[in-house]
Every structure is written in structure tokens, then in C-alpha cells.
Amino acid sequence: MKILVCIKQVPDMESRFKVNAAGNWYEETDLAWRMNEYDEYAVEQAVQLKQQVGDADLTVLCIGSDRVKETMKKALAMGCDRGFHIADDDSYLKDPFAIATLIAAYAKEQSFDLIFTGMQSQDRGSGQVGVLVAEMLGIPSLTTLVEFSYADGTVNAKRELEGGIKAKVSCATPALVTCQLGLNTPRYPTLPNIMKAKKKEMISTPVADLNPEASLLEVLQVTPPEKKGGGLILEGDPADLADQLIKLLKEKTTALA
Amino acid sequence: MAGKIMKGGEFLIAESECQDIFTPEDFTDEQRAMAETTEQFVENEIIPHHDEIEGQNFEHVVEGMKKCGELGLLMMDAPEEEGGLELDKASSMLVGEKISTSGSFSVAYAAHTGIGTLPLIYYGTTEQKEKYLEKIITGEWCSAYCLTEPGSGSDALGAQASAVLSEDGKNYILNGTKQYITNGGFAELFTVFAKVDKQHFTAFLVEKSFAGLVVGNEEKKMGIKGSSTTQIILDNCQVPVENVLGEIGKGHKIAFNSLNIGRFKLGAGVTGASKMALGEGIRYANERKQFNRQISSFGAIQEKIADLTASIYASESLVYRLAGLLDDKIATIDKGVDDYYDQYLKAIEEYAPECGISKVFCSDVLAKTVDEVVQIHGGYGFCSEYPAERYYRDERINRIFEGTNEINRLLTSGMILKRAMKGELPLQAESMKAFESLMTPSFEDVDESIPFIAEKMTIQNLKTLFLILSGAGVQKYMDKLADEQEILMAASDIVIQIFAIESAVLRAEKIIDTLSPAKQEQLRAAVKVATFNATEVAASAAKKGAYMVEEGDALTMILSGVRRYTKYDASGLLEAKRTLAAAANDAEKYIF
Ligand SMILES: Cc1cc2nc3c(=O)[nH]c(=O)nc-3n(C[C@H](O)[C@H](O)[C@H](O)COP(=O)(O)OP(=O)(O)OC[C@H]3O[C@@H](n4cnc5c(N)ncnc54)[C@H](O)[C@@H]3O)c2cc1C
Ligand SMILES: Cc1cc2nc3c(=O)[nH]c(=O)nc-3n(C[C@H](O)[C@H](O)[C@H](O)COP(=O)(O)OP(=O)(O)OC[C@H]3O[C@@H](n4cnc5c(N)ncnc54)[C@H](O)[C@@H]3O)c2cc1C
Numbered sequence: 001m002k003i004l005v006c007i008k009q010v011p012d013m014e015s016r017f018k019v020n021a022a023g024n025w026y027e028e029t030d031l032a033w034r035m036n037e038y039d040e041y042a043v044e045q046a047v048q049l050k051q052q053v054g055d056a057d058l059t060v061l062c063i064g065s066d067r068v069k070e071t072m073k074k075a076l077a078m079g080c081d082r083g084f085h086i087a088d089d090d091s092y093l094k095d096p097f098a099i100a101t102l103i104a105a106y107a108k109e110q111s112f113d114l115i116f117t118g119m120q121s122q123d124r125g126s127g128q129v130g131v132l133v134a135e136m137l138g139i140p141s142l143t144t145l146v147e148f149s150y151a152d153g154t155v156n157a158k159r160e161l162e163g164g165i166k167a168k169v170s171c172a173t174p175a176l177v178t179c180q181l182g183l184n185t186p187r188y189p190t191l192p193n194i195m196k197a198k199k200k201e202m203i204s205t206p207v208a209d210l211n212p213e214a215s216l217l218e219v220l221q222v223t224p225p226e227k228k229g230g231g232l233i234l235e236g237d238p239a240d241l242a243d244q245l246i247k248l249l250k251e252k253t254t255a256l257a
Numbered sequence: 258m259a260g261k262i263m264k265g266g267e268f269l270i271a272e273s274e275c276q277d278i279f280t281p282e283d284f285t286d287e288q289r290a291m292a293e294t295t296e297q298f299v300e301n302e303i304i305p306h307h308d309e310i311e312g313q314n315f316e317h318v319v320e321g322m323k324k325c326g327e328l329g330l331l332m333m334d335a336p337e338e339e340g341g342l343e344l345d346k347a348s349s350m351l352v353g354e355k356i357s358t359s360g361s362f363s364v365a366y367a368a369h370t371g372i373g374t375l376p377l378i379y380y381g382t383t384e385q386k387e388k389y390l391e392k393i394i395t396g397e398w399c400s401a402y403c404l405t406e407p408g409s410g411s412d413a414l415g416a417q418a419s420a421v422l423s424e425d426g427k428n429y430i431l432n433g434t435k436q437y438i439t440n441g442g443f444a445e446l447f448t449v450f451a452k453v454d455k456q457h458f459t460a461f462l463v464e465k466s467f468a469g470l471v472v473g474n475e476e477k478k479m480g481i482k483g484s485s486t487t488q489i490i491l492d493n494c495q496v497p498v499e500n501v502l503g504e505i506g507k508g509h510k511i512a513f514n515s516l517n518i519g520r521f522k523l524g525a526g527v528t529g530a531s532k533m534a535l536g537e538g539i540r541y542a543n544e545r546k547q548f549n550r551q552i553s554s555f556g557a558i559q560e561k562i563a564d565l566t567a568s569i570y571a572s573e574s575l576v577y578r579l580a581g582l583l584d585d586k587i588a589t590i591d592k593g594v595d596d597y598y599d600q601y602l603k604a605i606e607e608y609a610p611e612c613g614i615s616k617v618f619c620s621d622v623l624a625k626t627v628d629e630v631v632q633i634h635g636g637y638g639f640c641s642e643y644p645a646e647r648y649y650r651d652e653r654i655n656r657i658f659e660g661t662n663e664i665n666r667l668l669t670s671g672m673i674l675k676r677a678m679k680g681e682l683p684l685q686a687e688s689m690k691a692f693e694s695l696m697t698p699s700f701e702d703v704d705e706s707i708p709f710i711a712e713k714m715t716i717q718n719l720k721t722l723f724l725i726l727s728g729a730g731v732q733k734y735m736d737k738l739a740d741e742q743e744i745l746m747a748a749s750d751i752v753i754q755i756f757a758i759e760s761a762v763l764r765a766e767k768i769i770d771t772l773s774p775a776k777q778e779q780l781r782a783a784v785k786v787a788t789f790n791a792t793e794v795a796a797s798a799a800k801k802g803a804y805m806v807e808e809g810d811a812l813t814m815i816l817s818g819v820r821r822y823t824k825y826d827a828s829g830l831l832e833a834k835r836t837l838a839a840a841a842n843d844a845e846k847y848i849f
Contacts, residue, residue, distance in 0.1 A: 016843055016844060029773035029775075029776070030772075030773050030775065030776050069286065070286040070289065070290075073286045073287070073290060074290055074293070077290055188293070188294040188297045188298065188328065189290055189294055190294070190327065190328045190329045191291055191294065191328060191329030191330060191332070191333065191342055191344075192329045192332075192342060193329075194287050194290045194291055194294070194329075195287060195342060195344075197287075198287060
């Protein structure tokens with residue numbers, strides 16, 4: 001069985017984000033980087049599947065600068081067999097469509113039985129990449145999974161719907177699944193596995209070799225949320241309070257204009 | 258790997274190249290992954306049980322150690338033949354730094370992986386390792402180390418515990434009481450020191466199940482309350498002769514070598530604890546409002562945050578520079594040789610002065626950190642509802658165990674002077690040169706293009722000053738200097754500050770070009786604040802030393818040297834502190 005898991009490296013979400021000079025993304029310097037949380041569920045599920053079927057080969061794919069290799073090594077230490085790195089320093093400028101074409105271009109040649117991705121990335125949050133890849137490959141996609149099982153070429157899964165409702169779904173492989181929080185508890189790589197991962201194969205291919213397509217979307221502007229002013233407590237007797245309030249409303253708002 | 262490997266203590270007379278030192282920025286992806294695994298382990302497996310552990314529900318400690326075993330966190334130092342990973346010191350120190358955020362649990366971990374395991378690894382026979390090591394590195398058994406006795410703490414070799422060979426020659430019969438034994442309550446394997454026939458200091462591997470080993474009550478402690486500390490009473494305890502560890506009469510080597518390692522590991526652990534406490538202090542300062550403002554906006558609070566950030570930066574730089582020194586030296590030893598561990602321990606002993614520096618400097622930084630973090634919390638820092646109170650209590654032990662900070666200060670300067678007198682370090686020749694420089698006026702022609710030149714010159718000057726003072730001390734007291742502890746304490750304070758800021762400056766020089774402009778500015782600020790603070794400490798120690806060693810004209814001359822060699826132009830100090838504080842307050846954590 002051939003399995004692919006696609007991961008993305010994202011900033012530690014506790015970082016202080018600043019908008020970059022171009023105004024179309026966040027500033028990438030001085031950030032700490034991690035594996036996208038949803039992709040950790042994807043890697044964990046893929047590794048569990050590999051352990052279940054035994055005879056399986058599990059590739060982890062990641063697009064980005066050389067920096068992302070560190071995150072790929074974590075996936076290898078968690079149990080992936082090999083890494084496929086698409087070297088692209090400007091991956092953050094690519095939209096979900098452009099990213100998906102790269103993955104699909106690679107996956108087409110490899111004919112994977114099952115592809116795992118996260119439900120969305122923590123930084124862009126489009127939730128499109130997995131579905132687009134499936135579409136491009138002409139295979140079914142099951143999204144937002146909170147339960148997964150596999151037997152004899154069939155995936156049985158539970159999807160999370162709004163309001164806590166779950167849907168049972170099933171499809172035959174080849175297929176693609178996107179993973180949601182609650183699917184599993186990702187393992188942390190043990191030290192021996194971290195050391196063993198060093199010896200696993202990691203192929204790096206320049207993005208140009210995969211004939212990247214132009215993005216269909218352009219991010220025009222990224223802005224931080226507006227700062228909310230702190231509350232204000234007025235003190236005094238009721239008549240005085242009313243005066244203060246009217247004064248404030250006149251000065252600071254258009255409510256009485 | 259360094260181009261040139263410095264000898265222990267040689268930093269006092271030679272200049273290091275920044276390319277030759279190891280820094281946290283040199284960690285490999287694998288090392289960073291180990292750090293992340295450790296952080297996640299602490300967060301998910303220990304923090305949720307924190308209150309139970311503090312309540313001495315040791316099941317959670319024992320369980321946690323088993324989990325550590327599964328993750329490979331107990332096998333870093335063990336040889337590959339015995340199922341270990343044999344990783345470098347930088348890795349084990351990084352993991353030690355990360356585990357330290359687990360509070361009391363980290364004491365159990367440190368004792369187990371350090372003094373509890375290393376004697377077996379370094380001195381155990383193949384049979385002993387086969388019998389015990391797997392249990393230890395999987396966490397199936399916890400381990401403890403029994404050196405201290407009620408009547409002998411710092412004076413460890415003064416132990417009274419006795420070992421006598423049984424009539425049939427099969428067992429040693431141990432009698433005595435061991436005091437303050439970490440993990441005593443749940444350990445299964447104890448490395449016990451006792452004197453064979455009242456004179457030959459020897460280590461023994463003692464299983465809990467051996468007849469005559471009695472575990473005493475838990476001590477009621479000020480801090481690290483969730484760690485187990487008990488007496489171990491040996492009441493005609495029967496230990497098979499094959500459980501003698503190392504050679505009879507050579508126990509002191511085991512004891513001292515284990516302590517050397519314990520000391521640099523402690524440096525890493527307390528550095529992690531400092532970072533954690535600082536983060537807590539900053540978050541509180543951002544949260545707390547007085548006078549309608551966040552208290553983090555007040556200069557008085559910002560200065561604390563800036564000073565602590567700079568000190569922790571120095572502490573971290575020092576710890577990993579030392580890791581690099583040890584790793585480079587150990588890497589020169591041929592793994593195949595029979596006396597591998599002999600050479601290995603000699604390599605570590607070479608840096609015994611630096612190990613002592615690491616222990617003292619980094620634990621003093623933690624002490625200052627937790628004190629200020631309580632202060633930032635105001636009254637809330639005094640109450641146990643906030644973690645600052647526990648940090649304050651937990652910190653205290655670090656200046657007491659693994660050799661008190663006095664013992665370590667005395668050892669540090671004492672060893673350096675001893676090596677100088679034996680001719681192993683050319684301190685005397687350098688000291689003569691330093692005296693000459695004292696008598697010639699200085700023409701300071703500064704090449705401003707050299708990065709961190711002001712700091713480098715200050716470091717150079719402090720070295721000169723140390724040479725002058727130690728030279729004067731040696732001249733006056735000769736080999737009796739060891740009895741003049743006040744002077745040795747002053748000397749070691751200078752040595753410690755030199756090593757710390759030199760590490761901080763070399764690291765900055767090595768990494769600065771890789772950083773964003775904002776980060777560069779913060780790094781320069783940290784270097785400035787750290788150098789200024791260190792120079793003030795060293796200047797005060799030097800002055801004290803001068804008054805203690807000399808009088809009359811010689812005193813006047815040395816005091817003028819103190820003034821001349823402790824000048825540091827810290828122009829822009831206020832901006833530097835504000836830069837550091839602003840960045841730290843924004844990140845809400847240690848920023849480097
Ligand atoms: C919580 C805890 C855990 C511990 N865990 C272990 C363990 O697992 N195994 C173990 O073997 N031990 C352990 N110890 C013991 C610890 O190592 C000793 O407490 C320490 O070495 C100090 O010894 P002491 O308490 O007897 O103090 P003392 O040696 O009596 O020292 C008292 C004071 O005198 C000073 N002093 C002593 N000698 C000199 C000197 N020559 N010159 C100048 N000043 C001097 C000291 O610096 C100190 O300030 C532990 C202790 C504690 C509190
Ligand atoms: C055991 C105990 C007993 C007490 N008993 C009494 C009592 O009997 N009666 C009573 O009324 N109170 C009592 N207090 C309260 C005590 O007086 C306050 O805790 C103290 O005044 C500090 O206030 P705070 O705790 O709110 O800290 P904060 O005022 O929040 O201070 C936190 C930190 O911010 C700093 N800071 C605050 N403002 C500024 C500023 N403008 N510029 C620079 N730095 C600033 C402080 O120096 C401190 O480091 C008690 C407190 C304790 C812990």
C-alpha cells in the first residue's frame with residue numbers, strides 16, 4: 001500500500017504576528033515554526049494505518065523553503081518512511097490551487113492508495129488544498145474526519161458536521177482524507193526514532209521541475225484585528241452620569257449627530 | 258566542531274574565536290526535535306499531575322519516569338551496546354533544560370539520569386551493566402545516589418558508612434546512614450558509598466530488595482516538595498561482592514566525576530527554570546494594572562525584565578559553550594579503546610573549573626530571577642496561588658546540592674591556581690605581563706570595525722585584572738592561598754563573570770549576521786546589559802580582593818588597575834534596557 005501525507009510548516013500560533021512589508025502576508029522573520037496542528041493528526045493517522053497494514057510505504061510531502069525540512073524530519077521521526085520536499089522559497093505567495101497542482105503533479109506519478117492532509121492550515125485556513133488535490137486526481141475526498149478506519153480497500157470514517165452532528169461515510173481507495181482535531185492524539189517522536197529518521201530518504205525537488213501553475217487568487221491585504229478599546233467606568237450620581245454619557249457620545253461617536 | 262580545543266581554564270589567558278564555540282543556534286534539527294518531545298512530555302504528562310506530585314503522590318513520578326523511558330529520555334548517555342543512544346552533551350543538556358519546567362519531577366529525572374545512572378555507565382562492568390542498565394534506561398527502575406551522610410555533606414569523603422567483607426567472602430556488610438537521598442522513597446537501585454575496613458572509600462550497587470536496606474521518612478522541605486528526599490539506612494545490609502562498583506578504594510573518583518557532570522547539567526536545568534519564571538513574570542506584568550497602566554509599562558519593572566533577560570542570555574550562552582567544549586574534547590577520544598571511559602572522564606575533569614562556573618553562575622541567575630519575579634507579582638508573589646511563590650522556594654536547593662556554591666567557587670579558583678602552580682596553565686608568565694602592563698600607560702587604539710570590540714576589550718581587561726590579583730595573591734600566600742578563602746571567593750567571582758560574558762559576546766558575534774535587524778538590536782542590547790552588570794560585579798570583587806591581598810603602595814597601584822581595567826563604556830544603557838524590555842513584554846517570554 002502506498003500512502004502520502006501532506007504537511008505544512010506554520011508559525012507557532014503563540015507568536016506575535018506582524019504584517020510584512022508588502023502587506024500581503026505576515027512577517028516571517030523571528031518566528032518559531034511547527035507542524036500545522038491538523039497535519040499532525042494526518043501524520044499520526046497515516047502512521048497508524050501503516051502499522052495496521054504492515055506492508056505499506058508512507059511518504060511525507062511538504063512545500064516550502066529549506067526551513068521546512070525540520071518539520072518533515074519530525075514526520076519521519078513519527079514514522080513516515082521517506083520525505084519528498086518541494087523546494088519553494090515563495091510558497092506563501094501561492095494560493096490553494098497552485099499548491100494543490102504541485103501536490104497533484106507529484107501524486108499522479110506515484111499512484112498513492114490513500115492521501116492524508118490536514119483539514120486546513122493554521123495560518124491560511126483556506127481548507128481547500130486537500131479537496132482540490134482529490135479533484136485534480138479524480139479521486140473521492142472525505143473531509144473533516146474525526147474517526148478513521150480502513151479495511152480491504154475501503155475507508156470508513158466519521159465526519160464532523162455543524163452542531164456536533166457526525167456523519168458516517170465510506171469510500172473505496174484510492175481516496176483522500178482531511179483530518180480534524182479529535183481524530184487521534186499525535187505521538188511525540190521518541191529519541192531513538194528521531195535519530196533513526198536522520199537516515200531516512202529525503203528527496204528535494206525544485207518547484208520549477210513540477211511545472212507550477214499560476215495562482216488564481218491574490219491576497220490583496222492582510223491586516224491585524226482592530227484593537228478594541230478598554231471599557232470605561234463612569235462614576236457619579238445619575239444626573240451627572242447622564243451628562244457625562246451625552247458628552248462622550250457627542251465627542252467620540254456619531255450616535256447623536 | 259572547534260578548530261582549536263581550549264584547555265580547562267585556558268579562557269583566562271587566551272582569546273577564543275567565535276567560530277570555535279557552540280551556541281544554541283547550532284542545534285541540529287534532531288536536537289530541536291528532542292527538545293520539542295521533552296516539552297510536550299512535560300506539558301501533557303507531568304503538568305496535569307502537578308498538584309498530586311507536589312503532594313508527594315510519587316506514583317505519578319514513577320509513571321512519568323516510565324514514560325520518559327518509552328520516549329528515550331533516559332538513555333541519552335548510555336552506550337549503544339547497552340541499548341543507549343550515546344548522544345552528545347549538548348543534547349542531554351538541552352533535554353535537561355526543557356525538563357526543568359516540570360518542577361519537582363525534574364529533580365527526580367536529573368538525579369536518575371545523572372548521579373543515579375552515570376556511575377554505572379562509567380564504572381560498571383559488562384555484567385553489572387547487563388544486569389541493571391536496561392532497567393534504568395527504560396524507567397522500569399528508578400535510581401538514587403547515596404553519598405551524603407548526617408555528619409558529612411560538603412566533606413563527602415568524611416563518610417562514616419562502613420563495609421566489611423563477610424566471613425564467606427561473598428558479601429560486603431554495609432552499615433551507616435545516608436542523608437538527603439533524592440528518589441530515596443521509590444528508587445530500586447542505589448549507588449552507595451562506604452569505606453571498606455574504615456579506610457577504602459568504595460561505591461556499591463545496592464538493590465532495594467537487599468536485606469538491611471531501610472528507607473527513612475520523607476524530609477519536610479522548603480521547596481521541590483514533590484521530589485522524594487529520604488535517609489537510607491544501612492543496617493547490616495548485605496551486598497554481593499560482584500556489586501562493588503569500580504575498584505575498592507577508588508570511590509572518590511566516582512563521586513567527584515559524577516559531581517562534575519551533575520554541575521554542568523544543573524547549569525542547563527536552572528537556565529530552563531529561569532526562562533520559565535521570567536515568562537511568568539512578564540505575563541503577569543502585562544496583565545496587572547496599577548495607576549491605570551500595565552505595570553510592565555513602568556521603567557522600574559522593565560529594568561528588571563531587561564536585566565533578567567540579559568542574565569539568562571549569558572547563562573544560556575555559557576551552558577552551551579561548555580557543552581561544546583566537552584563534546585569537542587570527548588570527540589577526540591577513540592571509541593574503540595579499552596579505557597574509553599577513563600579518558601572520557603579525564604576530558605570532563607579537564608573542564609572541572611568551567612563545570613563549577615556553570616553551576617554557580619546559572620544557579621545565581623535563577624536565584625535573582627525568581628526573586629524579581631516574586632517582586633513583579635507584588636503581594637501575589639508571596640501567595641501560593643501564583644506559581645511565582647513555588648519558583649522562589651524550589652530555586653533555593655540549587656545553590657546547595659551538587660556541591661554548595663561556596664564549595665564550587667572555592668574549587669573553581671582553587672583548581673585554576675593549582676594548575677598554574679603545577680605549570681599546566683601558564684598563568685604565572687601571563688601574570689608577569691599583566692603586572693608590566695599595569696605600569697605602562699595605555700594607548701587604546703580601538704579598531705571600531707571589530708564586532709563587539711568594546712566588550713571584547715573589557716573582557717581582555719578583566720582577564721588582565723584577574724592575572725594581576727591572582728599573581729599578587731600567589732606571591733603573598735604561595736601555596737597557603739587555599740586557606741585564604743575570602744580571596745579565593747573574590748577571585749572566582751571575577752573568573753565566573755569573565756567566562757559568562759565572554760560566552761555571551763562570542764555567541765552574539767557568531768549569530769548576529771543571521772538575525773533580523775530588530776533581533777540584532779535586541780542582541781546588542783543584551784550584550785551591553787550583560788557586560789555592564791558583569792563588569793560591575795567583577796569590579797567589586799576585584800576591589801575587595803585588592804584590599805585583602807595588598808597594602809600601601811602596592812595596594813594603591815592595584816586599585817588604580819582595578820579602575821583602569823573595569824572601565825566599560827555602556828553608553829546607551831537605558832535605551833538598551835528599554836529595547837530588551839519592550840521585546841520581552843511583546844513576546845511574553847525569554848526572547849533569545
Ligand atoms: C533536597 C536535597 C536533595 C539532596 N540529594 C542528594 C542525593 O541524592 N545524594 C546525596 O548524596 N546527597 C544529596 N543531598 C545532599 C547535598 O549534596 C548536601 O546537602 C550538600 O552537599 C551540602 O552538605 P550539608 O548539607 O552537609 O552542608 P555542610 O557541608 O554542612 O555545609 C554547610 C555550609 O558550610 C559551608 N561549607 C562547608 N564546607 C566548607 C568549606 N570547606 N569551606 C567553606 N565553606 C564550607 C557550605 O558551603 C554551607 O554553606 C541533597 C540535599 C538536599 C537538601
Ligand atoms: C502577607 C501580606 C499581608 C498584607 N497585609 C496587608 C494589610 O494588613 N492591609 C493592607 O491594606 N494591605 C496588606 N497587604 C497588601 C500589600 O500592602 C500589597 O501587596 C503591596 O502594597 C503591593 O501591592 P500589590 O500586591 O497589589 O502589588 P502591585 O501594586 O500590583 O505591584 C506589583 C509590582 O509592580 C510594581 N509597581 C506598582 N506600581 C508601580 C509604579 N507606579 N511604578 C513602578 N512600579 C510599580 C511594584 O513595585 C511591584 O513590583 C498585605 C500583603 C501581603 C502579601
